[in-house]
Amino acid sequence: MSETFQGRTIAGRGDAESVAIQVLNFIVADADRIIQFLNVTNLQPETIRTSATSSHFLLGVLEYVTKDDELLKAIDEELKIRPAAILAAIVQLSPEPEMKPLNKDGKDQKVDTVHQLPRRNLFH
Numbered sequence: 001m002s003e004t005f006q007g008r009t010i011a012g013r014g015d016a017e018s019v020a021i022q023v024l025n026f027i028v029a030d031a032d033r034i035i036q037f038l039n040v041t042n043l044q045p046e047t048i049r050t051s052a053t054s055s056h057f058l059l060g061v062l063e064y065v066t067k068d069d070e071l072l073k074a075i076d077e078e079l080k081i082r083p084a085a086i087l088a089a090i091v092q093l094s095p096e097p098e099m100k101p102l103n104k105d106g107k108d109q110k111v112d113t114v115h116q117l118p119r120r121n122l123f124h
Contacts (some may be wrong), residue, residue: 013055016092019081020058023065024048026079033071040064059093062086 027033028048038044041064043051051057065071065086072083 013092016089017055017058019085019089020061020093021052022079022081023075023086024052024058024061026075027061027065027071037064055093059090062090062093066090 027037034045041060065075066083072086075081075086076083
């Protein structure tokens with residue numbers, strides 16, 4: 001099942017970036033939230049607008065909110081963006097995995113990749 005936000009399926013980078021921008025706007029709209037965000041990220045208020053044009057920054061915003069259960073819950077309640085939709089957006093914004101190197105026989109070598117998921121799902 002694909003996750004949706006505002007009735008649309010998160011089908012690509014554009015949808016994922018839209019989710020991230022809405023989440024960023026939600027953080028910026030509240031003084032306590034933006035102060036916490038700036039403290040954690042070491043960004044300056046004047047750099048946020050410029051940074052928001054970067055997919056890597058938007059990915060970081062979504063990863064930031066997945067680490068804060070109360071913030072996830074507030075986003076779910078106020079923006080109606082479910083935590084699963086945020087995870088789907090993270091997947092869309094994550095860089096493609098690197099190509100597996102070939103061994104001398106021309107076969108793929110095993111490469112272990114680990115994707116970190118949120119601690120737990122609050123909304124069952």
